[in-house]
Each structure stands twice: as C-alpha cells, then as structure tokens.
Amino acid sequence: MKFFSASNVRDDIKKFERKYKRYYPIFLLLESLFLTTNVLTPLLIKKTIDSAFYRGSVEEVALFSILYFVVLVSQSFIMYRLNFSVAKHLLNASRAKESKGVYAKILTLPLSFLNSKNTGDYLSIFMRDIPKVASGVYLARLQFFFNLGFFLVVLSLLFILNVKLALVVLASIVLFFVSTSILKKMVIRTSQRDQEAYQRFLKRSREVVEGTPVLKQFSGLLFLRDFLDSSAREWSRASIIHSTVNELSNRNIEMNRWVGSTIVLAFGVYLLWKGEISVGTLLAFESYMNWIYDIVRMALTGLTTFFSTVPNWENFTRVFSLPFERASGIDLERFEKLQLKNVHFKYDETPVLTGLNFEINSGDKIAIVARSGAGKSTLVSLFNRLLSPTEGEILINGVPIEQYSLQSLRRNIVLIRSNDILFDLIQRSETT
Template identity: 85%
Template sequence: MNLFLFTGHLRDDIRKFERKYKKHYPIFFLLEGLFLTTNVLTPLLIKKTIDSAFYRGDVGEIALFSVLYFIVLVAQSFIMYKLNYSAAKYLLNASRARESKSAYAKILALPLTYANSQNTGDYLSVFMRDVPKVASGVYLGRLQFFFNLGFFLAVLFLLFILSVKLTLVVLVSIVLFFVSTSILRKMVIRASQRDQESYQRFLKRSREVVEGIPVLKQFSGSSFLKNFLDSSAGEWSRASIAHSTANELSNRNIDINRWIGSTIVLAFGIYLLWKGEISVGTLLAFESYMNWMYDIVRMALTGLTMFFSTLPNWENFARIFSMPFERASGINLEKFEKLQLRNVYFKYDGTPVLTGLNFEINSGDKIAIVARSGAGKSTLVSLFNRLLSPTEGEILINGVPIEQYSLQSLRRNIVLVRSNDILFDTTIRNNITLFEDFPEDEIENVLKMCECDFVEKLESGIDTIVGERGTKLSDGQRQRIVLARALIRKPQVLILDEATSGVDGKTEERIFEKILREIETVIIISHRLSTVRKAKKIYVMENGRILDSGSHEELIVRCEKYTEILKEQFVE
C-alpha cells in the first residue's frame, strides 16, 4: 500500500528537501534503536519477575529482575530526552533556519512582477507558519511514521512469539483502529487546510490595518475594522476551532479504540490463562506490549496526519521555489554608453501599459519623462535596470541585450530612486551604506549633496535610528536619505521617479543642480515644472507611447499634449 500517494513533482521536491538533512539520520537510528530495545525489554522483565514470583519463588531472581527493570526505565527516559533534544536541534531548528534563509533568498530573486502580484502577507506566512510546519510535518512526521512502522513490526513479531491466538485478536482490533483513524485523518487534513487559508487571509489583513493606522485614526475606522478585519478574524477563529475539534476527535478515537482493544485482549487472555495456554507473566507482558503497540500505531498515524496536514504548507513553501527567478549572472557593465528601446511592450496581467516604445538614451543625457498620472512612467523606468522585463521587444545597453548583463553590475550602475522607497529600522548611516564599507568622507559628501543638514541636528546624528520604514523622519528627510543611499554608489545613470516630491522646491533645486553636475546621465520623472525644465530633453508619453520629445521651449510651442499635461497636472 502506498501511504504517501502524492504527485510526482511533490514527491521529488520533498526528497530533495530531505536529502539535505539525511546526515543526521544515524543519530536518530541509534537513539530510536535504543528506545526500541528498552521498550522490548520492559515487558519481558515484568514477565520474568512475575513468573519468578508466581512459579519459582526465587527472591534473588525477583530482586535482580526488579533492579534491571528500574535501570531500563531510567535509561528509557534518558534516551527519550536525547531523542527529542536531537530532533529539535538537528532537524527542527536546523531546517527552519536553513529553509527560511533559502526562501528569503529566493523571494529576493523573484522578478518584481511576481513580488508585486503576490501578497506580502503570503510571504510572511511562509516564514511564520509554512517553514516551521514544513520542518516538523513533512520531515519529522514522515520520519515518525516510518520509525513507528518499524517498531510495530518488531512488536508484532514478539507478540506472535508470546501467543499466536492473542496476537490475532490484537491484529483485528488494530485494523479497526486503523480504519476509523484513516477516516478521521481526512477530516483533520481538510480542517487544517481551511485553518491555514483563513490564517493567511487574517495575517494579510492585519498587516494592512497596522500599516493603515494613520488613515484609520483619521477616518474613525470602526466600521472598516468590523468589515475588513473582524470578519477575517472570525473566519480564522471558526476554522481554528474546527481544526482543534477534528484533532480532539481523532485523539479520542485513539483512546476509545485502545480501551476496547485492551478489554477484549484482557478478557481473551484470562480465558487462555484459565485454560492453561499462557502464564500470568505472559498475559501481563502481552498487555504491556499491546499498550505500547497502540502507542506505536498512534504515533505512526500522528506522523502520517502531521505529514498530510502539512502538505499545504509544503505547497506554499515549494511554490516560491517554482517561480521563475531573475538570471543574475552575466557580463559586467563597465561604461554606460547608450540604452535603446526597440518596439518595447509591457503588460501587467494582460493589461497593456507600454505599447511599442522606440527611443534611445545616451550617456550624458539629462532627460525628463512627462505624462499623465498612470500613463506608465514608473513602469517604463523600471525596465532600465531590469526591475521589470518587457513582455515584448528588446532593450539594449551599449548594443547588447540587457539580459546579458549581470544584475549586480546593471543595478549598481543604473540606479532607480522612487518617492516611496523605504528606510529600514536602523541608523541613518546603515540606511545609506546598507552595511557596505564606505569611507566616512564619502558618506559626508553625499549627505551634503542631498542637503541633509538636518542629520547633524538629530540627537545621535548619523547614528540616529530612523524607526520602522523611517517613520521618525519627515517625508522630505526620508527621501533625501534614500537619495544619499543611491548617490554614494556613484551610479553612471540615475533615475529619479518623483524621488524628491516631499522636499521643498528650493532645497530640491539645490539638490538637482549638484546631481546634474555630478552624475553623467540623469532621467527625471517629476510633477514639478521647475524640475522638468532642467532637463535638456523631455519625452512626452501618451497611451504607452512616446508622443514627442524636445526641450521645454520647443515642446511648449509645438506639443499640445505637453501644455495640456503641464496645465492639468503640474505645480510650479
């Protein structure tokens, strides 16, 4: 019988996963073997002690067997402790840490389109729930099942030696136990799946609520919370209760079967004892083995249930690895000369945003992109360092397809700064360096370049911790630190997507003057006319295409759309 009926790819994935931890198997085999030995010995010692007392009356023998019995019991608890300790250390903790790391690395390597289309809540629950469950369920659950199956066969063999007739009765009760448990197992697995799905929804919504506290405070979010959060909390709570109930029913079923089995075996055993077919010691040893047998079957089935009920976690975890990842290797981008777009199209989930773009950006260009909100400006500039990839057409850098460059060199040289780029909950210094080594004078330079004089006035200066997402700073201050983070890396091409929208006009002007002087190629997206005017060439976009290009003075005369956009959407 195939107890692990699941599809081929899943089985292969799980095998691959297990292979990483197989080196720890010997210690488990050793400890489980010792545990099995102590369990086999205890009923035998009981039998010996009782039969000595009943049939031989040898006090020395009774004392010897009693002492041995005690020693075996002490050894058994020590082995159990080592077994649990080793499982936690070598399997659970090791696999959790390792798998979390690999899932994290994979999420970082996902193309942005995937990272955006998935909910961050889904990723969070992969770390918080799926990885621990995968470690305990897929791994320990399966191991537990197979170990106990081995024990079961060993005990069955011993029972047959003690009494064939009694063993046949035990087998019948075990089959009944197995059937009823299998039915309940399906219920447990279904309940566990629902529990996990509703938890994921709740987690996602909780995260949004926490992030939306300022909005909810303003708009008195009580009915929002009721409809948005309470409903999903209620759903999760109901699913959780159903899951616990299914688990509890499954446990009670085990107990009921055990009592019924024990009673039948005891009654039949007394009958055999009365007929003189077995001794008192044999009956007691039998009862003891049989209790253990139930434990073994229970543990095996728990392992099986654990394994199956964590398959959804496994699927979530494995899904991350089945997503495409960005090809990172490639040639080095030494000197940026030009970027060409050839008939470039881009769609989000089938919705076209860019439709057949053809243009060129050369080293030394200072350009601006102007279009209505939602026209695709941010999407377009995300293509320039492969944060996104065109759905059709090609992008060439220095005449070479962009995909052939190593991601690291591409993104080091072509840097995109967006208005909502976040700061991490660490010092200003770390937010700029991202823990890379930069000389102190370079850090000071970029701070000056980005007009970050406010930093000196902070209590701990550059070592001030900025809070989660940089909440301890104002929008404009946060944006200037984000800009410093980009500039310290001395990019050859700097793309500013509303990067200083929170900074006042005068300060922004000073920053831009320095940037345009220091950085070779600059691409600006802004809703400020004073900023856009600084560009030597302005591209006007509409319906996913470039409509016109030229200087501000040229466009204002000949491009109606340009003047329209300036009037409707721009500030001075």
C-alpha cells in the same frame, strides 16, 4: 499554477530530504536503542513476576528488578537524546535552511512577483508553512516508519508469548485502525480548509492595513471593520472545526485503547485460569498492549500530520517553481548611451508605456515629468531590469541590456525611490 500530484510531492520531498540524510544514522541509532529498551521492559517484568510466583527465587527477583530499573533509566536518557537530536538537527536546522533557501529564491524573482498583492503569501511561507513542513513532512515521515517497524517487532513478540492472546490483540488493533483512519481523513480535510481560511484572513489583513488611509478619507472604517471581521470569523470557524475533529480523533484513540485493553485482559484472565499462560505473561501482555496502541496512534498521527501539512508543502515549494531573473552576462564597464526602441510595457493587460523611442547619453540631465501613475517609476525601473519591456528593446552602448550581468548593470544604474525602505542595521547597545 503548478499542478501537484502525489508523485510530484513524493519526488520533491525526496529531493529536499537529501539535505538532512546525513543526520539519519544518529536518529536510527537512538531509535534502535529506544526500541530495544522498550522491548526488554515487559520481558523483565515477566521474569520478575514469574520468579516470585513460581520459583520463589529472591536472587532472580532482585536481579531482574535491578535490570528493570537500569533499563528504565537508560530509556529516559535515550529518549532525551533522541528528542534533542531531532530538535537540533532536523526541526531547527531545516527551518533555518529552508527559510534561507526561500529568501534566496525571492531575491531572484522578477519585480512583478514582489508586489503588495503577494507579500502576505511570502510572509505566510516563513511564518506558517516552513515550520509545519519541518515538523509535518520531515519528522512525521520518520515517526511513521519508525513506529511501523516498532509495531512489527512488538507484534512478533506477542505471538511468541501466546498466539491466542496475540490474535485477540491483532483483531482489536484492526478495529482501532479502521475507526482511526476514517477520522484521519476528516482531520486532513478540515486542516486544508483551516489553511485556506487562514490565507484569506492574512490577505484581507494586509489589504486592511494598506487600505486604511484611503478608506479613512471616504468614511469607510465601518466597511473596513466588517470586511476583516467576516474573514476572521471564517478562519475562526474553520480552526474550531479542525480542532474539534482533531480532539474527536484523540478521544477515539483513548476509547479504543480502553475497550481493547479490557477485552485482552478478560481473555488473558481466562487463559490464566485455564493454565495456558503465567501471571508474568499476562502482565507482559498488558504492558505491550499499552505500547502497541501508542505505537499505532503515533504512526497514524505521523501519517495524518504528514498529509495535513501537504498544503503547506505545496505553498512552500510553489515559490521555487516561479521564474527568476537571468543574472549572468557580460560586464557593463562604462556607461555611454542608453536607447529605447519602440518600448511597450503593461501590467497584466493594462498598457502603461506605449511606443517609447529616445536616447540618453552619458552626462545628460533628464527630467521626466508626468502626472501621478503615468509610468515614471515604471520607465526608470526598465533601465536596470527591475522590470522588462512587454515589447521593444532597450540598449546600453548598443548592446541589449539582457546581455549584461545584473550585478554590473545595477552597479552602474541605481534607482532611489521615494518609498524605498530604510533598513535598521545599527546595533544599539543600552548602557545602565
């Protein structure tokens, strides 16, 4: 099994992100416009309130009110375009592209990696891991860095408006960050346990479906039900714990926001009473306070989501570390003779074929007769390299079959087995 260190994950993510970087300028442009409109809104509120309270200028109040309305409308439109672009170019595009890449990789795997034991693992990659990777790895990283930049800009504006009040805001943010970080680690840990429990449940579900005919013959249905129920309960408990911790993390955010806003507002009223700030400045601070907690919350959420989906990322990328069939080689133009020389084959450590030596010439009609499970299907699967011998050599026309290209080899040697799947490729049209 491949070991995934922090540097491995970081390098792999950078490698996969290159496929989507051409969309980043669109995101950065829209995010910059969104940041600008967000920064302008409290400043326009300040100007409007101060114009009304201190200068009594109706013209200024009307002007800043109109500008405030235009900025809000622009902000809504920019946010819509940003969400649409992210969904179209990043979430949906990455899901489709990565699913296609995983499927292409699976087609190159040796047959020994495509048995019923790991079918559920591959299905889990398509159904669970890839969607989480798209939203949790690609998008969460962008969300974190964007909100980090947004936080620095807003914090700088707060210090420009009033240093004392900004320091109070910063202190409350530090406390908020510490408490949220502790819960973040709990969210990540419970997410990993939820993922592990889901994998076990999926594995047992597959075994239950595949093993039902056997257990029905031996009155094993009660065992079968308990076998699946215990796994389902384990996953349910892990999922409930993860949801509870996640909800607790969200409630902690709301509580910190309420406490921090109360402290800042109380201190702001004190500064207003002393004449150190204006009413507009206090209201602008209040608007920025709501945003700055949202910014920190979204940045931490992005970071938490990223680390929570690292197990999904590892499952997703692990498939690309598996070996693949060597497809290149010379073309097999015409079949003349197939030879087996001291061929052995074993599944894991269980011998199936031992010391086979025989020849098949073009035009021969051969019947291979043996009891069920003796290795008939295994033997013929060696002829076109669906499986490879553990020991020995197979030659076609005197050439080892490993030297032929897979395409030409499988074009000349076709296996039709009794349990092969018939694909429903007919497009049915309903007439009314």
